[in-house]
Amino acid sequence: MTHHDSAGVEPKLPLSRERVLRAAVALADARGLAAVTIRSLADSLGLKPMSLYHYVRGKDDVLHGMTDQVFAEIDLPDPSAPWRDALRARAVSARTVLSRHPWALTILDLQPATGAATLRHHDAVLGVLLRAGFSLRVTARAYTLLDAYVYGFVLQEAVLPTDAGPPGDAAAATLDADRYPHLAAFAAGLVGQPGYSFGDEFEPVLDRVLDAIGALREDG
Amino acid sequence: MTHHDSAGVEPKLPLSRERVLRAAVALADARGLAAVTIRSLADSLGLKPMSLYHYVRGKDDVLHGMTDQVFAEIDLPDPSAPWRDALRARAVSARTVLSRHPWALTILDLQPATGAATLRHHDAVLGVLLRAGFSLRVTARAYTLLDAYVYGFVLQEAVLPTDAGPPGDAAAATLDADRYPHLAAFAAGLVGQPGYSFGDEFEPVLDRVLDAIGALREDG
């Protein structure tokens, strides 16, 4: 037996920065961002901690690289599609990917995002808007709004109390209905209802966001 | 001389959880979230590390408490104002506060946000919408959109390359104009222009977001 295994157990292919980052993403998905330590990462690759430093510059570099991996998973927009369709598809894809890797947002604001996949991605989206006749200024606003919506939605999705608890409603029990009447009304009247899923709200609201982007274009 | 000082140097009043958290916020503002360690926090209060554990449960509790402090800084919406004015003011306030404490977003998605100030805040905003006749479902959508915009905007503001570098343009120099033509066009044609400020885009776009919320209401 030549190596330990814990989460990913990637086959014993030639090592590389790519494979290290992929293992890091797998680890974060499986056990959370906090479980991504140089030591456990090395362990999941059958290596000793110091060996990783041949492929990455350090922990920070691993985190950088992980976000770039995530961006690489997001579908690039179709350059020939109408802007609205292209943006909609890209928003849905981004949301799906970020929901799959919820730890990514936590890292995002740590660094200026200069990974190759990240840059290529942003460039492609900007291209869609510019080709559709958006001015530079409106393109900036539109992209800001679209991404703000996606990031913000995913962030809220991550924050929501995951009531995988008792059948009734875990959140409502904690809530003081006197002090927070509206929150209580929510827990009881909407979130607690069978069939309600916060995630399902993404697309209906997205359509209004796209309307708003259209309005931004009119403004000039 | 009875105590060390480093960042906050709060006067020697009676200690309390409140004061510990306030010192933590001051530390994060001054030196970044990474500088908030139990040890440096104790030091900034003239205490030894272990003494803090009489006021907080541990590092996680400190982080929880810090986000709640931040929420406490956001103006509560005026319950008697029309929904659009109330939401607009609250969004501007939230954005200002979050820009002042950019580290807050990093912590936000770590925990389900159950601080008192946080709950009171959300409850007040929900109240504005419900009293204005929004249904539960549309209220949820509207609030999601508004907060997504604020969070997402602040997040992007934090990520933006702060070109406080050379006079020309630091970002453009790094960018490969062949590989990323649209990004390059941006750096040169908009971001690099004198007088351009990303932060100034917040309010114009916010107005379109409020339009979108109005449209959500129509949909029912």
Add this chain to the structure above:
DNA sequence: AAAGTAAGGGTACTTAGTACGGTAGCACTG
């Protein structure tokens, strides 16, 4: 005065990042 309690601290263990300096196998050179 005795006893209890609150506030603060000392020591030390554990986990994590990483600097520094190996070592072993292979490739290529003269």
Add this chain to the structure above:
DNA sequence: CAGTGCTACCGTACTAAGTACCCTTACTTT
């Protein structure tokens, strides 16, 4: 074929940080 050097990997050890456990001092309460 010996030597030279490179590549991949590893062992050791230092530092920073969180925190469990137990102690001391001082003040309060009866």
